[in-house]
Amino acid sequence: xxxxxxxxxxxxxxxxxxxxxxxxxxxxxxxxxxxxxxxxxxxxxxxxxxxxxxxxxxxxxxxxxxxxxxxxxxxxxxxxxxxxxxxxxxxxxxxxxxxxxxxxxxxxxxxxxxxxxxxxxxxxxxxxxxxxxxxxxxxxxxxxxxxxxxxxxxxxxxxxxxxxxxxxxxxxxxxxxxxxxxxxxxxxxxxxxxxxxxxxxxxxxxxxxxxxxxxxxxxxxxxxxxxxxxxxxxxxxxxxxxxxxxxxxxxxxxxxxxxxxxxxxxxxxxxxxxxxxxxxxxxxxxxxxxxxxxxxxxxxxxxxxxxxxxxxxxxxxxxxxxxxxxxxxxxxxxxxxxxxxxxxxxxxxxxxxxxxxxxxxxxxxxxxxxxxxxxxxxxxxxxxxxxxxxxxxxxxxxxxxxxxxxxxxxxxxxxxxxxxxxxxxxxxxxxxxxxxxxxxxxxxxxxxxxxxxxxxxxxxxxxxxxxxxxxxxxxxxxxxxxxxxxxxxxxxxxxxxxxxxxxxxxxxxxxxxxxxxxxxxxxxxxxxxxxxxxxxxxxxxxxxxxxxxxxxxxxxxxxxxxxxxxxxxxxxxxxxxxxxxxxxxxxxxxxxxxxxxxxxxxxxxxxxxxxxxxxxxxxxxxxxxxxxxxxxxxxxx
Amino acid sequence: xxxxxxxxxxxxxxxxxxxxxxxxxxxxxxxxxxxxxxxxxxxxxxxxxxxxxxxxxxxxxxxxxxxxxxxxxxxxxxxxxxxxxxxxxxxxxxxxxxxxxxxxxxxxxxxxxxxxxxxxxxxxxxxxxxxxxxxxxxxxxxxxxxxxxxxxxxxxxxxxxxxxxxxxxxxxxxxxxxxxxxxxxxxxxxx
Numbered sequence: 001x002x003x004x005x006x007x008x009x010x011x012x013x014x015x016x017x018x019x020x021x022x023x024x025x026x027x028x029x030x031x032x033x034x035x036x037x038x039x040x041x042x043x044x045x046x047x048x049x050x051x052x053x054x055x056x057x058x059x060x061x062x063x064x065x066x067x068x069x070x071x072x073x074x075x076x077x078x079x080x081x082x083x084x085x086x087x088x089x090x091x092x093x094x095x096x097x098x099x100x101x102x103x104x105x106x107x108x109x110x111x112x113x114x115x116x117x118x119x120x121x122x123x124x125x126x127x128x129x130x131x132x133x134x135x136x137x138x139x140x141x142x143x144x145x146x147x148x149x150x151x152x153x154x155x156x157x158x159x160x161x162x163x164x165x166x167x168x169x170x171x172x173x174x175x176x177x178x179x180x181x182x183x184x185x186x187x188x189x190x191x192x193x194x195x196x197x198x199x200x201x202x203x204x205x206x207x208x209x210x211x212x213x214x215x216x217x218x219x220x221x222x223x224x225x226x227x228x229x230x231x232x233x234x235x236x237x238x239x240x241x242x243x244x245x246x247x248x249x250x251x252x253x254x255x256x257x258x259x260x261x262x263x264x265x266x267x268x269x270x271x272x273x274x275x276x277x278x279x280x281x282x283x284x285x286x287x288x289x290x291x292x293x294x295x296x297x298x299x300x301x302x303x304x305x306x307x308x309x310x311x312x313x314x315x316x317x318x319x320x321x322x323x324x325x326x327x328x329x330x331x332x333x334x335x336x337x338x339x340x341x342x343x344x345x346x347x348x349x350x351x352x353x354x355x356x357x358x359x360x361x362x363x364x365x366x367x368x369x370x371x372x373x374x375x376x377x378x379x380x381x382x383x384x385x386x387x388x389x390x391x392x393x394x395x396x397x398x399x400x401x402x403x404x405x406x407x408x409x410x411x412x413x414x415x416x417x418x419x420x421x422x423x424x425x426x427x428x429x430x431x432x433x434x435x436x437x438x439x440x441x442x443x444x445x446x447x448x449x450x451x452x453x454x455x456x457x458x459x460x461x462x463x464x465x466x467x468x469x470x471x472x473x474x475x476x477x478x479x480x481x482x483x484x485x486x487x488x489x490x491x492x493x494x495x496x497x498x499x500x501x502x503x504x505x506x507x508x509x510x511x512x513x514x515x516x517x518x519x520x521x522x523x524x525x526x527x528x529x530x531x532x533x534x535x536x537x538x539x540x541x542x543x544x545x546x547x548x549x550x551x552x553x554x555x556x557x558x559x560x561x562x563x564x565x566x567x568x569x570x571x572x573x574x575x576x577x578x579x580x581x582x583x584x585x586x587x588x589x590x591x592x593x594x595x596x597x598x599x600x601x602x603x604x605x606x607x608x609x610x611x612x613x614x615x616x617x618x619x620x621x622x623x624x625x626x627x628x629x630x631x632x633x634x635x636x637x
Numbered sequence: 638x639x640x641x642x643x644x645x646x647x648x649x650x651x652x653x654x655x656x657x658x659x660x661x662x663x664x665x666x667x668x669x670x671x672x673x674x675x676x677x678x679x680x681x682x683x684x685x686x687x688x689x690x691x692x693x694x695x696x697x698x699x700x701x702x703x704x705x706x707x708x709x710x711x712x713x714x715x716x717x718x719x720x721x722x723x724x725x726x727x728x729x730x731x732x733x734x735x736x737x738x739x740x741x742x743x744x745x746x747x748x749x750x751x752x753x754x755x756x757x758x759x760x761x762x763x764x765x766x767x768x769x770x771x772x773x774x775x776x777x778x779x780x781x782x783x784x785x786x787x788x789x790x791x792x793x794x795x796x797x798x799x800x801x802x803x804x805x806x807x808x809x810x811x812x813x814x815x816x817x818x819x820x821x822x823x824x825x826x827x828x
Contacts, residue, residue, distance in 0.1 A: 119652075119655070122652075122656060123657065123663050127706045130652075147706060182647075182648060182707055182709040182710075304695060305700040305704075306700035306701045309693055309697065
């Protein structure tokens with residue numbers, strides 16, 4: 001069958017099972033766009049920026065487990081993809097990027113819109129191809145899909161010259177099967193390694209399982225829970241591992257790392273065995289490597305041999321797919337009485353629940369933690385995917401939205417890409433149209449890729465955007481507060497009126513300034529047939545606790561402060577007060593540990609402040625002022 | 638930290654040298670020397686990389702090289718009986734008085750004179766990198782005009798051809814067409 005190179009591209013995509021591609025046309029990819037009209041079975045989503053296309057392909061891939069596809073033209077189209085490709089690389093997300101390239105004869109002449117894209121993306125792709133002949137296209141694309149999804153997944157870029165798209169070649173699918181003699185995605189550890197691992201697992205006194213994204217990618221939830229249950233081993237999860245096991249499972253300690261819970265990090269530091277599953281000991285989870293888990297032997301179950309001993313020296317490495325390795329281990333895992341270890345962890349948990357902001361009733365302030373926790377309560381019974389960006393809201397989401405299922409949280413972990421959430425959510429919605437997709441995003445990150453709202457509007461899809469708007473680049477501000485003596489350089493941030501902005505895109509926009517408005521707004525949003533943008537005006541100088549300062553020992557955390565005692569007369573009708581906080585009731589008034597505002601002084605800000613949340617974020621100010629109408633009075637003890 | 642000599646068979650495709658070089662740069666490994674050339678198999682090139690790193694670093698280099706799709710096999714010859722050779726060309730100034738001395742040194746180092754004119758001698762010297770360093774050292778007082786070294790190439794000793802040896806990947810390969818044996822006993826990943 002003789003086809004043009006452009007037609008071969010689409011034939012290959014159809015055969016790879018692609019149903020949607022995210023892209024942006026341009027000169028060097030025009031032949032491919034022209035041929036697209038012959039392939040109506042593939043839906044093309046026109047993005048507003050090529051970065052969005054790669055994030056959408058990424059979100060699609062993470063939500064579905066399939067390969068996401070992004071298309072762009074040469075030069076600027078391809079370089080705009082770089083951030084999205086790097087994001088997918090760091091988080092091992094299988095995407096295939098197809099870019100147009102100038103004609104093969106023009107390569108190297110600095111032709112219009114020419115960039116050495118395979119050179120630029122070399123260190124941030126799992127592999128890439130430059131195709132200059134139509135006859136080579138099919139094999140390159142088949143290999144790209146195979147490489148992207150096998151072994152440790154990752155992005156693959158195929159750069160195809162314009163003449164290769166225009167010229168014809170014989171298309172034979174079977175003859176174009178991948179031929180990759182040097183590619184070894186299915187490595188297996190030796191039996192002797194399994195024996196050593198089992199000996200460690202069956203003799204440890206204080207083991208902890210560290211569950212990463214590999215658990216989700218391998219679909220190893222059941223095996224992991226079985227390992228934990230049989231061996232009575234608690235599980236700590238990484239940010240990208242959230243959802244790998246249910247948050248409600250008693251075996252689940254919670255998230256580890258820089259903003260993980262203190263008792264989780266303490267358990268890791270005191271453990272005598274770490275069983276790391278599909279995680280790579282990122283600096284955000286280890287803190288100071290020199291003092292990391294000093295008493296622990298380490299077993300590393302990892303599909304990528306180059307991750308072993310990269311950051312943390314391990315005693316046993318089990319190379320392979322997490323599920324396959326666990327299935328091999330499980331029959332020989334014995335049950336050991338580890339109740340002493342569990343009670344030790346319970347003891348370390350201590351007063352953490354009391355310090356936690358989510359135990360607080362409504363104090364008149366809108367806290368991001370409340371918004372996210374309320375969002376969780378209101379969406380927990382629905383099939384929901386939450387897509388987060390990067391920053392404070394991302395950590396609050398990880399702490400206060402409790403994920404029960406794999407692939408229910410999509411976030412940029414490794415690269416920490418601001419602007420990731422909205423486009424990735426659009427991609428996730430295309431992967432799972434039957435599920436609710438929520439974007440939880442800061443006002444900073446949202447402004448990086450907010451034109452993709454137009455994509456959502458044009459495609460008539462529904463993603464629910466919750467902007468956690470504190471008019472600050474909050475996480476940077478928090479670092480400035482802790483480590484730069486509160487010099488808030490370039491972190492106060494003016495945004496547009498997000499309600500009017502949504503309106504301008506033809507979408508619904510809502511502003512929320514009080515906690516009592518959260519529930520009705522979320523309910524309205526769920527009922528609304530279309531994308532909704534909610535502008536949550538939260539406390540401006542709120543702080544993510546606990547925190548391990550970068551490079552510090554993992555158990556040297558900045559804990560949640562014992563909160564200022566605030567008296568509150570107003571009853572919190574909306575939510576039941578948890579017993580831990582209710583226990584400190586005092587003489588008819590509910591005495592609570594007040595939410596902190598990060599105890600930082602208010603920034604010198606010239607930006608106009610929103611009406612409600614604006615008043616100085618300092619609680620003392622609120623206390624002096626009192627609350628209008630005598631409904632609530634705040635005093636400081 | 639010590640010198641590690643790795644050899645890698647790679648597919649002879651455009652950009653493969655770039656991929657290898659980029660890997661070393663990206664992971665902050667310092668390349669001492671890197672040579673590449675054709676092999677007895679069409680379409681397959683062979684690299685010899687000498688890299689200054691720790692034992693653990695060498696394992697990371699090895700695993701990272703294997704991760705490159707175009708890399709077929711990797712061998713660390715550092716702790717194996719092996720041959721290592723490098724070629725150097727040195728052009729050194731001579732006068733009627735020093736010419737004999739230089740020729741004597743050429744003899745001692747079993748080097749070869751490849752060009753002579755009234756003011757200089759060009760010498761070809763082959764041997765281990767250490768020998769070439771030493772040769773340079775003894776010629777320096779006479780005035781080296783120009784010098785070039787090829788970088789080291791290396792080969793395991795013994796009659797077994799490399800492809801019959803187990804690859805140094807420290808785990809079994811499954812599911813992929815095996816082009817060589819996979820006896821990996823004693824090559825456990827753990828250190």
